[in-house]
Amino acid sequence: MPNYLELSAYEIVEKVKAHELRVEDYIASLYERIGKIEKEIHAYITLTKELALKKAREIDKRIKKREKVGKLCGVGIAVKDNMCTKGIRTTCASHMLEDFFPPYDATVVERIYDEDSVMIGKMNMDEFAMGSSTEHSYFGPTHNPCDLRMVPGGSSGGSAAAVASSMATLALGSDTGGSIRCPASFCSTVGLKPTYGLVSRYGLIAYANSLEQIGPITKDVRDCALLLSCIAGHDPLDSTSVNKPQEDYMKYLIDDVDEVNIGVPCELFGEGTQEHVAKSVWDAVSKLEGLGAGYEEISLKSLHYALPAYYIIAMSESSSNLARYDGLRYGYRVPDKSYDWSTVFSKNRRLGFGFEVKRRIILGTFALSAGYYDEYYLKAQKIRTLIKRDFETAFEKFDVLVGPTLPVLPFRIGEKVEDPLEMYMCDVDTVPANLTGIPSISIPCGFSKGLPIGLQIMAPPFREDLLFRVAFTFQKNFGFARLKDYE
Amino acid sequence: MVKRKKGLSKREIEHIAWLARIQLSKKEVNLFTHQLNDILTYFAKIDEVDTEDIPPAYHVLDLVNVLRKDEVKPSLEETFQTVPQTKGRFVKAPRMT
Secondary structure: OOHHHHOOHHHHHHHHHOOOOOHHHHHHHHHHHHHHHHHHHOOEEEEOHHHHHHHHHHHHHHHHOOOOOOOOOOOEEEEEOOEOEOOEOOOOOOHHHOOOOOOOOOHHHHHHHHOOOEEEEEEOOOHHHOOOOOOOOOOOOOOEOOEOOEOOOOOOHHHHHHHHOOOOOEEEEEEOOOOOHHHHHHOOOEEEEOOOOOEOOOOEOOOOOOOOEEEEEEOOHHHHHHHHHHHEOOOOOOOOOOOOOOOOHHHHOOOOOOOOEEEEEHHHHOOOOOHHHHHHHHHHHHHHHHOOOEEEEEOOHHHHHHHHHHHHHHHHHHHHHHHHOOOOOOOOOOOOOOOEHHHHHHHHHHHHOOHHHHHHHHHHHHHOOOOOOHHHHHHHHHHHHHHHHHHHHHHHHOOEEEEEOOOOOOOEOOOOOOOHHHHHHOOOOOHHHHHHOOOEEEEEEEEEOOEEEEEEEEOOOOOHHHHHHHHHHHHHHHOOOOHHHHO | OOOOOOOOOHHHHHHHHHHOOOOOOHHHHHHHHHHHHHHHHHHHHHHHOOOOOOOOOOOOOOOOOOOOOOOOOOOOHHHHHHOOOEEOOEEOOOEOO
16 A cells, blocks of 8 residues: 555645645545455445546646645545535435435535545445444445454444545544544544534434534544534534634644643443453543643543433434435335325335334334323433533533543444444443533544554533643654554 | 333334334334333433423523524525426325325
């Protein structure tokens, strides 16, 4: 593999601008690599090779003429297949949208195009982003590049696997309950869920609106700040988008954690946390302490109820969101002519949706139904208030909170897929950030049995600067754990 | 508030699935009855928390009534291209009964 495939996006942009690397050569070698290893990993649902090479040649011409180019000039980027791309198939990894060609681009897609990145393809995921392993894809599972027998995490598993295996240099994922941070952790990459409202969701195919955000999956912290700087910012097309001035997050890459106060909630190391995972995370905390940060163990009692509250809310919202898939205006439609409205509707959905999507719609419908609304949905939203309050109190004293991204190491393909509840338990440490809207990043902090472990760092709303500072300091001083260092 | 004593029966699962307009196969009804009851048993954990005077957090931001000027903007004419069955300029739908 050519050396430049291992470069970060930041380095690619530098080389391209310095006329040291032709975008066309680099993009072509990304596709060569895909040709070699994609059949074992299955990170992509759709490849956009012709468009990408055309775009690459255009950028090369502009570089030659010394025209102005964007911040992601020439960088090959992978886009999760739940973000609309005009004229390019967007499936949500579902039979329901297998032949859906959106008539418009998502705002994030427009933004990465405007910065002159080159889209390599659309990435595999759990159907409608519902899952933690990318096994619930209509197109079959993605394999973890660190160990092909294992899941890559989910739901943005294709995005993380492509970055980890250098089949793309950057990726976009979406995170409703951990769907960026989980695969980032399992594939030993960096993944950020920004503050709710920081990145536009216009054109993101909705699953649970009050929880989800689009964010970067990258090789290092600098690339993460670079990509966030490009996609963050107000968008009038998303009414939950916050009207804040655009920021350059690169300026927060500061190698200094002196006097940063770290809180370590013991609930994030609860029952089911594997010993190796806990040890690796505590080692990381000690390393940060060694650089001048202070830490204290704390307790956030409400976190015991975060997982059930999250699933009740997410399922309820999904039952309402996915009601639009009637097969009439778009999506899968059964060929039968002789049935009435409700029967056609029900058949389309029976054949168009996979098991996990059906489970969540049915439970969500139940949680919102008359007589049970107070017991489930309303109660869960009240618990959400308690969790929010607990975090607000903690952030009065601490700059950041840290813990494991996942309580477990990457598991085998097929190991949990038959037991939905066991799969849900994987999200126990990631859902609090979605319930409260706060930003959270996962960075690699070690390996055990050849499998990666992620360190999760959380900060108050719109304090991505703190995440970048702590994550960058960790990366700068200790490097990111590479598998070979542990073998 | 209705307190559920027992789990959901197969008939109830079928009824809820019908409300959600998802036809289920026999196999799915059997599988889901078992799985969904497991999940609901786990959800019951939230009953332990006293939330008597706690307001619900429907939203994490303080945004209220985000409005824009009522100006006509171009509509997405291309949306019609995605419709699976059409007749002329119309979306073809099954008959209502």
